[in-house]
Amino acid sequence: MNWAGLYTVLSGVNRHSTAIGRIWLSVIFIFRIMVLVVAAESVWGDEKSAFTCNTQQPGCNSVCYDHFFPISHIRLWALQLILVTTPALLVAMHVAYQQHQEKKLLVLTGHADAKHMEEVKKHKMRISGSLWWTYVCSVVFRLLFEAVFMYIFYMLYPGYQMMRLVKCEAYPCPNTVDCFISRPTEKTIFTVFMLVTSSICIVLNMAELVYLVVRACARRSHHSSNPSSGKSSFYGHKHSSEYKQNEINQLLTEQDGSLKDMLRRNSGLQEKGDRCSAC
């Protein structure tokens, strides 16, 4: 499992994202992960071997390096990118669950042929109902992780700038010893670059959050002002929750008790229907 594997996993999520979400994913992969892999890793590659202290005391080099660099920038960025991209998997899981429910419904209503099953897999899910909440949560978590890591960077490496020289007096260094960091300017340039892209991602996430909220409010006000037209468009949409609820009700009245038991056991569908009727 490496960055390419993560890319494969998250590309699938892309389909169910908003337009801003897709832009965010492209920025993450091209301007952050790719820059990290092809450029930043080689800049920090020799950070310990080229960390030189003005002493011949054995152990002083290691101790001073460890004191000033508790965790390397590269590892922090890797953690940040993994944590920031993972909330999207919540959405992927929810979509997979919804698709599973739809397939089950198709089986129950007798439309379980290959064509319909393929269609369930391929069609893009509308971000409404419980999926909306999952999506919003994933965006909130992304924002949170980005902010937390930016703060951690600021705490560990004040000012985001890499110094050329650090003065160290940890044991076993004899006195205050000058230690020189390798490539400080290049490291500062890349730190600032990653900071800027992180901020762009925060802005994109906030924009996506605002867009989702505004869209949900607009949809709600449209449905409350035109209830009849709203319902007809809902019923027109093949995979709407009311349509599904109707199907389930039909099945409950027409089929026998064993089928009722099966549906009640999979009460997710029913709960979803109840929740959505309150939307």
Add this chain to the structure above:
Amino acid sequence: MDWGTLQGVLGGVNKYSTSIGKIWLTVLFIFRIMILVVAAERVWGDEQNDFVCNTLQPGCRNVCYDHFFPISHIRLWALQLIFVSTPALLVAMHVAYKRHERKRRFRNGEKIDLEELKNEKIHIRGPLWWTYASSIFFRIVFEAVFMYVFYYMYDGYQMPRLVKCSDWPCPNVVDCFVSRPTEKTTFTIFMLAVSGICMVLNLAELCYLVIKACMKDPRKTT
């Protein structure tokens, strides 16, 4: 996520490009990215380890290296290639948006042949023309900016053999020797030449688009 994945992403864009755009993409991948990965990275691989200064003063080497090489050529080229290839994604996004709109109109009842929708060749006209032209413009701007940054940072495109350094903690003016200066100069000039070729291709593509758009307009009015 590495150059291979970028190639996968941009390979899809190839379908909607003009012929010159396809040539440009090939030049980018073969003569720039591939050369960077298989050759240039090896040449610059030992740049700091083999940067030798005529002093035993600890720290002097680090400081002098940092002073003369604020950002390595390899990293600058990597950033240049990423920035130059990304505007093509604008075009890919626009095409995806157009396809999505057509599918939506099809779902709403408009008569569109499904087969035609799948195999449709996207014509570069209307708003897509503007997106495409903007992407070429941004490519040219990024190429020019990076060529200037190279020139400004390294006082020309030649790698010196010897640099004289007097930053603290170096005791006096100290001679520092750069490793493989001739090979580095050769590759710098090569990458510069290919960068120039890419700029020329981009300018040609822009002219081609403009001329095609102008030629189409008189036909529409007659």
